[in-house]
Amino acid sequence: MELAPSPLARPFPEMPEIAGMTLRSVRAGYKDWDRADLTLVELDEGTSVAGVFTQSACASSEVEIGRASVAQGLARALVVNAGNSNAFTGYRGREAVERIIAKVAQHFNCPTEQVFVSSTGVIGVPLPVDIANAGLDAAFEAAPCSWEAATHAIGTTDTFPKAARASAKIGGKRIELCGIIKGSGMIAPDMATMLGYIFTDSAIAPGLLQQMLERANARTFSCITVDGDTSTSDTVLAFATGRADHPVLTTFEDPGADAFFAALEDVCRQLAQLVVRDGEGASKFIEIRVAGAASDNSARRIALAIANSPLVKTAIAGEDANWGRVVMAVGKAGEPADRDKLSIGFGGHWAARNGQPLADFDERPLAEHLKGEEIFVEVDLGIGAGRAVVWTCDLTHGYIEINADYRS
């Protein structure tokens, strides 16, 4: 199925080169299509790596192996296969990943723990090793490609290539961060999500990079949902080649660490929001702000209950300021709430305060706001200081069209 670009798409940004890494994409042929579907990223020796992965109880072998390898902190190569997730394929799937890793490790003459593999696509079909091998051989010989070409090559049902950049100054030196991501459906991060890769020339010790990625993840990837369906393959990896000329960062207290973390969180938030903008069938980008909850965690659960409610999402698709459905979603969240202290608004206009509709409620400004492309839903529980922000998209006919016949 050829999909038109999401109406919420953003143009591909200008992305600088990152010293210490090279991108290559080739057509391995995991599906019968005429596009690149195998991406190989070569990283300088000594590149730090950090990663967060799906919490799914049915995670793929790629995720299992990647989680173990991240612990040793160094990366030399990344392989991304598009068109087949290799998830739930038993020992045959695991063998396929191990053979890819062995081949790449031999090529770069590095330990197997420094080779990372991700696969995305249909679940339940073992990755064909012969196709992967031929693809890798071609990739070893291929010319370097652009960020945009590599971003296309890692996508599946994505309707536009998604990337983000940021920079920071560390000890007077400018460092760059570039991130690319794929994801459109089966998006409901549970501490980690989708396939996302962030590259920087900064010099960061693996332990600190891991802490920073986890902290940024909790505020960005873990705060988006398209359909509430958590994937078996979600992976976000961060690579720091260390080619920038500044002292290695090892703790949050080091000069420049704050600036680097701010830039990392910025890239993560941009990438996370781009995934929502490419949510399957999306016509509206929705930001849900919950305040006054019992705790931040409680606020996040309530925000996700709203973001995952099909009735809220279809109302917004229909440009209907049906705030009663937001009440319903707060009520079902299973979190502390007091109906008579609850306030709900859209786009800066309250519809209901303290458990009842406003006496002089004028629906017109809300209706006007709902016609826009970016929708803000505001909820104040009125019982505490807990806050959260979550991003999602609406639920439209497009989602049904895409998912009622993706595999066929």
Next chain:
Amino acid sequence: MELAPSPLARPFPEMPEIAGMTLRSVRAGYKDWDRADLTLVELDEGTSVAGVFTQSACASSEVEIGRASVAQGLARALVVNAGNSNAFTGYRGREAVERIIAKVAQHFNCPTEQVFVSSTGVIGVPLPVDIANAGLDAAFEAAPCSWEAATHAIGTTDTFPKAARASAKIGGKRIELCGIIKGSGMIAPDMATMLGYIFTDSAIAPGLLQQMLERANARTFSCITVDGDTSTSDTVLAFATGRADHPVLTTFEDPGADAFFAALEDVCRQLAQLVVRDGEGASKFIEIRVAGAASDNSARRIALAIANSPLVKTAIAGEDANWGRVVMAVGKAGEPADRDKLSIGFGGHWAARNGQPLADFDERPLAEHLKGEEIFVEVDLGIGAGRAVVWTCDLTHGYIEINADYRS
């Protein structure tokens, strides 16, 4: 919006009269429509009552008052308003319910605790008391109506009237149970659900009736979902007029209590399944059987994660045996699972066993099964003895159509 009857609709059953009760329905005019929307059920003095209600933190005043009144065990009248749920309407909504109760209690010369009120429809608009009063005056004078007319009158987005019956023998006497229900969207029972009413001429002490209703509810209404959205107004009430000529049942050990419970559970299951058959936009009725889980409760949570997954529901709408999405849903459920012991099938045909696709997998019988109207999804966790059965429907364009402009 006029909706065509669900393709999964069932004909209205033959329903016997229940001694000790009278149904009346009139047009109060809660919306600008030409149909009855206020139903009054008169019950003989001494009628036992039991009830289960939504666990929503934002429950309506009707639910709050009903929950308190059920505790005293007796009912003389039931009023059902359709077109306005009166939920999230603050003190004005509560006053409206209290004034309806006071008026009906005066008419029947009974304590206010013996009058039950339910309201269903849009959230956030206080129930207009003048319309309710005029409607009640008309209902007091109206001629009795049929089961089918009353079932129509309590509906909102329902596309067909839903009712069920059963009978049992207690001490050689035949007793009857009749149930009616409304509900189509915002269906994700959390211990209780929707508006459902069950009437019997049997003689049952209120305490026992309450225990039986809770037990039946856990196996029936609590095992269905249309969209994962739990309503603010869910209510199921059971009334026993005691007109049947048998000794009053007071414990599960009394002769005939087993037979009565079986009949009650039968009616509850029929009613619950009818709600799924009228699920908004439904084209397939889906039964999800989970076995081999760590516990029954764990099995139910996994079954609900599958039943609420938009990706599973759209795949079934598209008649696609995409069992990988069932793997995803099991993985995200947050319950004990071992990927390498998991087996998944459709309609009695396994697609994957013990964590991988069958080597000699023949998709044809599964594809054939998916073309039917009743779909069976089977999951075996392979780690314990926990079991659950859950019913749901698929997710189609119809759901989007109905919910993107319900309120307007």
